[in-house]
Amino acid sequence: MEPNELWIDVYVAESALWNIGSAKKEFVGVGPHLFAIACKKSFDLGFGGWVAFFAKTNLIEHYVQSLRAQSIGHRIVIPPPSAFELVQALDRRMAIWETSF
Numbered sequence: 001m002e003p004n005e006l007w008i009d010v011y012v013a014e015s016a017l018w019n020i021g022s023a024k025k026e027f028v029g030v031g032p033h034l035f036a037i038a039c040k041k042s043f044d045l046g047f048g049g050w051v052a053f054f055a056k057t058n059l060i061e062h063y064v065q066s067l068r069a070q071s072i073g074h075r076i077v078i079p080p081p082s083a084f085e086l087v088q089a090l091d092r093r094m095a096i097w098e099t100s101f
Contacts, residue, residue: 007050007077008042010035035067036090039083049083052076 038051055063055076063069068082078086 007047007052008038008045010038010051010053032066032086033090033093035078036086039078040087040090042083043087049078049080049087051078051083 035051039049042049042051053076054074055071057074060071060074060076063076064071067076067078068085069076069078071077
């Protein structure tokens, strides 16, 4: 993840090979959580929540649906309204996590 002049670029977002397609996934929801962190960083830096990254062809529709992102070819963009929702969900998860200890 690195700031650009107007948005945050995410360079790599990969699942662990042992966690792909497994009925007993050890980690669920990590991807949206990581993108929410990037969106929060974008808001913190004054970029309005804008986040962008390149996606593999077979994952474009997944990102459009799960992150409410927009695709421009292989370039995926998370616009401010979607970024805000991801950050809100992150904040809710963190509040639940903090109260469980």
